[in-house]
Amino acid sequence: MSKRSQGKRALAVAMAATALVAMSGCGKVDSSKGSGTVSIACSQQEDFCQAVTKAFAKDTGIKTTYVRLGAGEVLARLATNPGEFDVWAGGQAENHLLADDKGMIEHYAPKGAGDLAADYKDDKGAWTGFYTDSIAFCSNTAELGKKGVKPPVSWADLLDNKLKGAVAMPHPATAGVGYMAMFTQAVLHNGDKGAAIDYFKQLNPNVMQYSKSAATGTEQAGRGEVSVAIALDSDCQKAIKAGYPDLKTTYPTEGTGYEVGAISVLKGARSIKNAKAFADWMMTTQAQNLYAEVPSYAAPTNPKAKIGDGVPRQDKVKKVDWNVRQAADARDAFIKSFESDIASSSSAK
Amino acid sequence: MANAVIAAVAAPSGADGAPVRGKDPSRHSGSNRSKPRESASVWVILAGVVVVLTLVLGLPVVKLLVSAFSPAGRTAMAGAFANHAETFWHSIVLGLLVGLIGTFIGFVCAYVETFIQMPGKKAMHWLTLLPTISPPFAAATAIITLFGKRGMVTNGLFGLEFNIYGLPGLVTVLTMTFTPVAYLNIKGMFENLDPATFEAASSLGASEFKTLFKVTVPMVLPAMLSSFLVLFVEGIADLANPLVIGGDYRVLASQIYFAVAGSGDISGAAGVALVLLVPALTVFFIQKYWANKKSVVTVTGKPTGSLKPVTSKTVTVPMLVIACLWIALVLMVYLSLFVGGFVKILGVDNGFTWEHFIFVHRLGSDAIGTTLLLTLLAAPIAALLALAIAWLVVRHFPRFGRILDLWGMLGIAIPGTVLGLGFALAYSESTVLFDYEVLPPLAGGLAVGGGAIAIVMVFIARGDPTGQQAFISALQQINPQVEEASTSLGASPLQTVRKVTLPLMSSALVTSITYAITKSMTTITAIIFITTPQTKVMTSQILDEVDAGRFGNAFAYSSLLIILVLVVLGLANILLRQLNHSKRS
Numbered sequence: 050m051s052k053r054s055q056g057k058r059a060l061a062v063a064m065a066a067t068a069l070v071a072m073s074g075c076g077k078v079d080s081s082k083g084s085g086t087v088s089i090a091c092s093q094q095e096d097f098c099q100a101v102t103k104a105f106a107k108d109t110g111i112k113t114t115y116v117r118l119g120a121g122e123v124l125a126r127l128a129t130n131p132g133e134f135d136v137w138a139g140g141q142a143e144n145h146l147l148a149d150d151k152g153m154i155e156h157y158a159p160k161g162a163g164d165l166a167a168d169y170k171d172d173k174g175a176w177t178g179f180y181t182d183s184i185a186f187c188s189n190t191a192e193l194g195k196k197g198v199k200p201p202v203s204w205a206d207l208l209d210n211k212l213k214g215a216v217a218m219p220h221p222a223t224a225g226v227g228y229m230a231m232f233t234q235a236v237l238h239n240g241d242k243g244a245a246i247d248y249f250k251q252l253n254p255n256v257m258q259y260s261k262s263a264a265t266g267t268e269q270a271g272r273g274e275v276s277v278a279i280a281l282d283s284d285c286q287k288a289i290k291a292g293y294p295d296l297k298t299t300y301p302t303e304g305t306g307y308e309v310g311a312i313s314v315l316k317g318a319r320s321i322k323n324a325k326a327f328a329d330w331m332m333t334t335q336a337q338n339l340y341a342e343v344p345s346y347a348a349p350t351n352p353k354a355k356i357g358d359g360v361p362r363q364d365k366v367k368k369v370d371w372n373v374r375q376a377a378d379a380r381d382a383f384i385k386s387f388e389s390d391i392a393s394s395s396s397a398k
Numbered sequence: 399m400a401n402a403v404i405a406a407v408a409a410p411s412g413a414d415g416a417p418v419r420g421k422d423p424s425r426h427s428g429s430n431r432s433k434p435r436e437s438a439s440v441w442v443i444l445a446g447v448v449v450v451l452t453l454v455l456g457l458p459v460v461k462l463l464v465s466a467f468s469p470a471g472r473t474a475m476a477g478a479f480a481n482h483a484e485t486f487w488h489s490i491v492l493g494l495l496v497g498l499i500g501t502f503i504g505f506v507c508a509y510v511e512t513f514i515q516m517p518g519k520k521a522m523h524w525l526t527l528l529p530t531i532s533p534p535f536a537a538a539t540a541i542i543t544l545f546g547k548r549g550m551v552t553n554g555l556f557g558l559e560f561n562i563y564g565l566p567g568l569v570t571v572l573t574m575t576f577t578p579v580a581y582l583n584i585k586g587m588f589e590n591l592d593p594a595t596f597e598a599a600s601s602l603g604a605s606e607f608k609t610l611f612k613v614t615v616p617m618v619l620p621a622m623l624s625s626f627l628v629l630f631v632e633g634i635a636d637l638a639n640p641l642v643i644g645g646d647y648r649v650l651a652s653q654i655y656f657a658v659a660g661s662g663d664i665s666g667a668a669g670v671a672l673v674l675l676v677p678a679l680t681v682f683f684i685q686k687y688w689a690n691k692k693s694v695v696t697v698t699g700k701p702t703g704s705l706k707p708v709t710s711k712t713v714t715v716p717m718l719v720i721a722c723l724w725i726a727l728v729l730m731v732y733l734s735l736f737v738g739g740f741v742k743i744l745g746v747d748n749g750f751t752w753e754h755f756i757f758v759h760r761l762g763s764d765a766i767g768t769t770l771l772l773t774l775l776a777a778p779i780a781a782l783l784a785l786a787i788a789w790l791v792v793r794h795f796p797r798f799g800r801i802l803d804l805w806g807m808l809g810i811a812i813p814g815t816v817l818g819l820g821f822a823l824a825y826s827e828s829t830v831l832f833d834y835e836v837l838p839p840l841a842g843g844l845a846v847g848g849g850a851i852a853i854v855m856v857f858i859a860r861g862d863p864t865g866q867q868a869f870i871s872a873l874q875q876i877n878p879q880v881e882e883a884s885t886s887l888g889a890s891p892l893q894t895v896r897k898v899t900l901p902l903m904s905s906a907l908v909t910s911i912t913y914a915i916t917k918s919m920t921t922i923t924a925i926i927f928i929t930t931p932q933t934k935v936m937t938s939q940i941l942d943e944v945d946a947g948r949f950g951n952a953f954a955y956s957s958l959l960i961i962l963v964l965v966v967l968g969l970a971n972i973l974l975r976q977l978n979h980s981k982r983s
Contacts, residue, residue, distance in 0.1 A: 088931050089931075094942075094946050095761065095939070095942045095943065095946065096757075096761075099760075099761065114931030114932065115931055116929055116930060116931050116934075117942050118926075119659055119945075121658070121659040122658075122659050122926060122927070125658055125659070125664065125819070125822075125927065126822070126842075126927060128664070129664070129819070129822040129823055129826050129842075129927070130822060130826040130841070130842040133826075133842050133930070214561070220656060222656040222657070222659065223655075223656060223659045256646075257563060257645060257646075258563055258644065258645045258646065260641075261641045261655075261659075261945065262945035262946070262947075264945060264946045264947035265944075265945070265947055267947055268947035268949065271743075271746065271947075272542075272543075272546070272548050272745065272746060273547065273548035274542065274546050274547050274548055284947070287947075288947065291743070291947075291948070292742050292743045292746060292747045293743070293746065388653070388656065388657075389477070392648065
């Protein structure tokens with residue numbers, strides 16, 4: 050029966066194809082199970098992830114692979130697919146603490162963590178910071194000039210009627226800086242979460258779009274699609290250097306929030322030794338100097354690391370008291386109420 | 399040309415609970431004749447289809463349902479209705495607009511291409527198809543640089559401050575992306591129309607204008623309806639564009655994304671996704687019901703003449719104006735995308751640079767190879783699956799087949815983010831059945847093949863539905879007697895499909911292969927959760943660049959992706975044409 054043989058042939062082809070993929074990958078898996086590899090969930094910009102993994106592999110001979118993922122995405126993947134990654138590098142300390150609460154983190158204080166300032170590391174070794182930057186207002190001075198508005202120097206300045214639909218704000222669920230802005234408001238209102246939510250309700254008519262990622266806002270401001278972006282100072286600086294000369298960074302005088310980008314060793318790592326080696330290496334001056342070379346405009350935490358040209362001076366910024374534990378605990382409720390009370394009422398404007 | 403008689407035989411191919419229409423002779427004879435022909439090969443194919451569907455859309459969907467009906471999922475579901483009723487309606491309005499406008503423009507372009515004589519038709523054909531290859535974010539980003547508040551056209555040329563963010567932008571970009579589906583579907587149907595029908599209309603004294611509405615439109619209604627279905631479903635499930643150009647117009651798809659990406663809330667996302675399935679399924683059933691009532695058999699297998707061009711100005715002028723405006727828009731968007739890869743910052747600093755392409759080369763060299771390999775594996779399987787489903791649904795199992803049809807459609811009806819999560823849930827660990835390990839882990843960095851198999855499976859799931867609908871509407875148009883003639887001459891059902899049916903559906907075949915390839919190469923949201931360090935895919939790297947605000951890199955990468963897809967499509971086209979020639983000769 051020719052029809053059957055044809056069916057079989059098709060099946061055979063499909064099976065052969067699958068087998069081919071399986072085999073081609075098998076080799077990779079075998080080699081990655083050896084002692085010489087480390088697999089990284091990297092919550093930094095692609096070029097930085099690339100630079101550090103390459104440099105680490107070169108220094109140590111350990112085969113280093115990474116996937117770039119947002120912090121929320123990492124949390125989801127650690128839950129669905131534990132053991133896939135050995136180290137989580139990048140993303141705010143709060144998120145690492147949340148992973149630790151779910152038992153996903155192997156406590157480890159990397160060598161060299163002792164040199165760090167106290168607020169750049171966790172006492173128990175759940176996370177260790179390797180970069181830091183702050184929330185700023187990233188303004189397009191030309192656009193603001195047309196509206197007759199000065200670059201904002203206070204959170205209240207963003208509520209100006211003239212800025213209707215002209216502010217970019219990253220979505221707190223996906224962009225760390227969005228949540229940082231919310232928690233900052235809570236701290237400024239002495240922990241009153243209701244007051245913080247109220248602030249963003251008032252800000253809502255001025256927000257053009259809640260963007261998925263933090264850097265989108267600086268891009269929109271640079272183009273003049275919006276006039277001001279709530280953004281990380283490092284991202285704003287990066288946009289200025291990339292070719293948006295109209296952009297200007299200002300900080301709220303009442304104080305602003307900041308992030309500590311952290312690294313943590315993950316439970317169930319296939320090679321805990323290599324994972325720790327990577328964490329140690331990230332604390333070295335040599336690794337942190339890469340920031341200046343990439344360049345990324347976040348400031349390294351290692352006090353001996355060189356601070357690149359144009360990197361915002363974090364010691365000059367007026368910051369609010371930032372309690373990582375509280376920021377982690379409040380996150381879920383804040384994001385839920387952002388979704389239900391603020392973002393969904395967007396069309397009211 | 400005496401076949402005009404059969405040409406107009408309406409053939410509703412069986413519908414649920416429609417015994418009244420059972421008296422239709424064509425339906426009766428169809429099912430009666432097919433009964434004894436359910437030979438072993440049909441069952442083998444059915445079994446194969448069920449196995450593939452279970453793998454790509456069965457286990458992952460079951461896992462999702464389990465999470466959706468967990469307490470957290472149920473809360474999210476209720477919440478989606480209670481707190482987000484407005485968001486829900488936003489999604490529906492968006493789907494309807496995209497479906498209606500896209501189908502309309504697709505119809506116009508197909509009409510111009512088939513019925514109106516003019517120079518440059520070949521170029522127009524390819525330009526209409528171009529948006530099929532729309533890397534996520536690229537089109538929306540290009541539209542913002544053209545028509546945004548500081549857009550080069552709206553602001554630069556006309557000095558307007560036009561707010562493209564929100565519904566207008568979304569409708570524009572989504573319509574643009576999915577109009578080619580409608581275009582290909584409808585054009586394929588036009589090509590199969592019997593010119594005698596039009597001759598009859600004109601000799602009975604109908605004007606070309608009247609013929610358009612009384613003959614042309616009704617004849618291709620099945621293709622228009624199936625296009626509407628695909629466009630509606632794609633419109634409400636699309637995520638990438640609302641993220642870029644959605645403004646304050648919130649839709650459920652992005653809400654799902656924020657739930658997962660923000661806090662890893664898998665159950666919540668699955669719950670909301672289930673809500674999103676409600677309108678998709680509703681449209682699916684309405685469309686199937688209508689299509690069955692309106693289906694017209696036009697392919698009878700007898701030799702026909704060629705279509706006579708339409709010359710009446712009342713018809714050609716509006717058609718040409720709409721088509722040309724459309725092509726102009728497509729051209730502008732894609733030109734700015736290509737140019738954007740070569741200048742520092744498009745619209746801000748237009749100095750020439752290679753740096754974006756250098757970056758792409760450094761970043762993407764291995765992702766490009768991987769993406770191509772996975773696509774070449776997935777696309778033929780997806781097209782074959784689409785064909786098999788359509789063939790079973792239309793020819794062999796008109797009732798039960800509807801479930802298969804629906805099952806296959808889930809590939810686009812389930813928002814990508816959620817489908818990807820389903821895969822992560824289902825295949826991160828080995829699949830166990832009665833204490834036997836049936837499948838090793840397929841998804842994630844620990845899996846066999848570095849997670850590549852799960853990605854191929856996602857590509858199949860996403861690549862199947864468009865082709866499936868194209869094949870179904872094409873098959874419904876072909877008179878079963880053509881195939882019966884073949885079988886009664888001693889051909890097996892499979893031989894009949896290969897030698898008779900498939901050549902008659904060459905246009906649907908092109909649609910299905912085209913979409914399987916482009917979907918695979920441009921799918922993003924569905925694979926965010928299953929890309930691994932070993933298996934990197936181009937689109938996820940493009941997304942990273944958009945995220946980082948480096949549009950130049952994203953434009954360069956997208957241009958490269960578009961060229962690659964064009965090359966693959968070109969090769970596939972040549973291959974298909976040769977197959978077709980060898981069959982016809």
